[in-house]
Amino acid sequence: MPFSGFALAVLLLSIASHAKPCSDQEKSSLLRFIAELSWDAGLAMSWRNGTTSCCSWEGIACDRDGVVSEISLPGRGLHGLISPALGDLTGLRRLNLSHNSLSGELPWEQLLSSSSRLAAIDVSFNHLEGELLELPTSTTHGRPLLQVLNISSNLFTGEFPSATWKDMNNLIALNVSNNSFHGWMPSSFCITSPSFAMLDISYNRFGGRIPAGLGNCSALKVLKAGRNQLTGMLPDELFNATSLEYLSVPNNGLYGILDGTGIANLRSLSHLDLGGNRLNGKIPDSIGELRRLEVLHLDHNNMSGELPPAFSNCTNLITIDLRNNYFSGELTKVDFSTLINLKTLDLLFNSFTGAIPESIYSCSSLNALRVADNKLHGQLSPRIVNLKSLIFLSASFNNFTNITNALHVLKDCKELAVLIIGSNFKGEAMPEDETIDGFQNLQFLSLSRCSLSGKIPLWLSNLKNLEMLLLHNNQLAGQIPAWIKSLKLLFHLDISENNLTGEIPADLTEMPMLTTENTATDLDERVFLLLVYRGTSFEYRVTTAFPKMLNLGRNNFTGVIPKEIGRLKSLAILNFSSNRLSGEIPSQLHSLTNLQVLDLSNNHLTGAIPVELNNLNFLAEFNVSNNGLEGPIPAGGQFSTFTSSSFGGNPKLCGAIVDRPCASAETNLVSTLSTEWKDRWFAFVIGFGAFFGVGVLYDQIVLSKYFG
Structure with missing residues (x-):
């Protein structure tokens, strides 16, 4: 019969009562460890006020003989040095001090002494420093117990x-990532460690070639060496x-080519990132x-040619990232309909031709599709609505046609949050069709660089979740519509390089997300499943990088x-450049205390530059060139930069x-001040004389009353 909860508790208490307490020597070693911390997060108090046996202390575990076998104190906010006294705990099997703020050197010669039984050490995510020197042969000889070492970050x-x-024949996993190690990539793990399964040296400065000896690691499952300085070909x-x-x-x-014969040997491979x-x-x-x-990254290489039809055999693929290469040919040669697990397909910056293959619309799990910056053409298929999970679509810089059709077929993609289809529909x-009434989850819309004529359409006013709108580089005319302020979440607006006219409407100054004191944006970061580019350079990845912006530059605004x-x-960011604005620069601009960029160049502005603009402490870019401004340029502050x-x-x-x-101007100022000073002095003399005269007269009256 299974134990009841009460019976199980009794059993555990019975076992605990028969367990031996830890030795005084081990207790002393633990207290020395805690004493050398500059901040122990209350552990010293807890340990000293606890039971006499250190086996019951927080973060400490012992075996049946009362020997300390584990120290587990991750994420406790510990500061200070790791005491070599831990090396005296000869029965210690597992040490976990990860995610703290420990500093200084790692006393690993003491931790890995010949008498140590440590099998797992995790000191990742601290501030440990210094070099890891070769351990003496006397230390490592006969030391087969270490299985896991994690000193990453x-x-x-x-x-x-x-x-x-070489003497650690039981090593299974080694993680030294995110440090500053240099020199040759280590290679001797498989010589004496037949069970070696995981090596992570990523985010360091290792150089040279990938050692051919790693091929002897018959149990190796994970090899991570990204973001180093490795050269040569994959051996x-x-x-x-x-x-x-x-x-x-x-x-x-x-460099080199991806060897077809060799890659076919890796039948267990689920993640390939080159x-x-x-x-x-x-x-x-x-x-x-x-x-x-499941995951294939071949982005940012010099690869070329057509995609192999054999892709359709990789039915477990979740991510395909081939951006920034020279791939060409038609995508229709791959049957995407077999890739039922595909969530991300990124083909940005290549030379693919033809139409988007209909088979892609069978990938019902697809979240992100980017085919931007290729040579694709034709119209978007109505079948795109089958992509029920589509959140991110970027198809800009191609030769697609019929924007009306595109918007009508896309409006029913219920989950679509990012739509970037500019530089098409030339x-x-x-x-202006009011039946474009979908896009209920759209947060980011780019229809830029299309040379579109007409006006800013009314259907945009229905996009109640819209937060970023890019309509720049078109031929839109007319005025900015008053309904712009009804888009309560809009914080990033670029309508520059159009033919818009009229005065800058006061409605723009009532946009809720720009008038708030809160500078943070509420854009859902989950919708940016891929990097966002402009041209060939990286621009934004996280939504906090998108500034609150109003760009009306290069239009025909007046007033x-x-x-x-x-x-x-x-x-x-505020950009009113290259318009026909007149009048003075309003001093009220000094209230925009978060402003980083102010561009008022190429207008007909007159008057002085308000000295109050010196209050804009974050202003990094300022341009008022080619206007009719006059007077002294404010000195000091940001203007000195x-x-x-x-x-x-x-x-x-x-x-x-x-x-x-x-x-x-200074002479006139001195002259003005001199004249003003004379006038004030004259007024003072007259006033003082009158006061003195009245005072004397008053004295005479008072004196005559009491003494006359």
């Missing part, structure tokens, strides 16, 4: 020891490690042999800059920054 430097591991011997499930060496200097190298050639047909493959008219502009408290180009084309501006002294 620290500040270790120097060359990583290699000879130390053919590496493909003999047929147990590999995870091979990741991105962002190095590897992105950010200098590989060339085609994707081999043997890729279809990797039936367990010369067409912006549809003055409204004084109500001071309401936009959270605005980071700007160059003369910010003020060029204003011949009446003066100051050291434009090498035009304000001497005449």
Whole structure:
């Protein structure tokens, strides 16, 4: 019969009562460890006030003989040094001090002494530093117990020891990632460790070639060496490690072709990341042999050719990332309908031609599809609505046509949150069809660089969740509609380089997300499943990088800059350049204390630059060139960081920054002050004389009353 909860508790208490207490020597070692911490998060108090046996202390576990076998104190906020006294705990099997703020060197010679039984050490995510020197032979000889060492995410430097591991024949996993190790990539693990299964040296400065000896690691399942300085080709011997499930060496200097024969040996591979190298050639047909493959990253290489039809055999694929290569040909040669698990397909910056294959619309799990910057053409298929999970779609910089059709077929993609389809539909008219009433979850819309004619359409006012709108580089005319302020979540608006006219409406100064004091944005970061690019350079990844922006530059706006502009408290970028604005720069701009960029260049502005703008402490870019401004340029503050180009084309501006002294202005100022001083002195004399006269007269009256 199974034990009841009460009976089980009695049994555990019985076992505990018969367990031996820890020795005084072990208790002393633990107290020395805690004493050398500069901050122990209350552990010292807890231990000293607890039971006499350290086996009951928080974070401490003992075996049946009362010997300390485990110290587990992850994420406790511990500060200070790791005491060598831990090396005196000869029965210690597991040490976990990860995710703290420990500093200094790792006393690993003491921890791995010949009498130690440590099997697992995890000190990752601390501030440990210094070099890991080779351990003496006397220390490592006969030391077969260490299985796991995790020192990742620290500040270790120097060359990583290699000879130390030759006698550790029970090693299974080694993680030294995210440090500053340099020198040759370590390679001797498989010589005496037949069970060695995991090596992670990523985010260091290792150089040289990938050691061919790793191919002898018959049990190796995980190899991560990304973001180092490795060169050369993937050694053919590496493909003999047929147990590999995870091979990741991105962002190095590897070159050559992807060997088809070798890659076919890795039948257990589920994750292959060779992105950010200098590989060339085609994707081999043997890729279809990797039936367990789930993630494929070959991005940012020099690879070319057509995609192999064998891709359709990799039915477990979840992610395909081939961006920034020279792939070509038609995508229709791959039957995507078999890839029922595919969630991300990224083909950005290639040379694919033809239409988007209909088979893609059978990938019902697809979350993110990017085919931007290729040579695709035709119209979007109505079958795209079958992508029920589609959140992110980027198809810009192609030759797609019929924008009206595109918007009508996309509006029913219920989950769509990011839509980037600019640089298509060249010369067409912006549809004003009010039946475009879907897009209920759309947060980011880009219809830029299409040369679209017409007006800013009314259907945009229905996009109640819209937070970013890019309509720049079109031929839109008319005025900014008053309903713009009804988009209560909109914080990033770019309508520059159009033919918009009229005055800057006060409605813009009532946009809720720009008038709030809160500068943070509420854009759901989960919708940005892929990097967002402009041109060929990286721009944004997380939503906090998107600034609150109002860009109306390069249009035909007239009138003055409204004084109500001071309401936009959270605005980071304001661009009114290259219009026909007149009047003075409103001093109310000084209220935009979060402003980082202010561009008012190429207008007809007059008057002085308000000295109050010196209050804009975050202003990094400022441009008022080519206007009719006059007077002294404000000195000090952020204005001391700007160059003369910010003020060029204003011949009446003066100051050291434009090498035009304000001497005449200073003379006039002195003259004015002199005249003003004389007037004040004259008034003072007259006033004082009158006061004195009245005082004397009053005295005479008082004296005559009492003494007359």
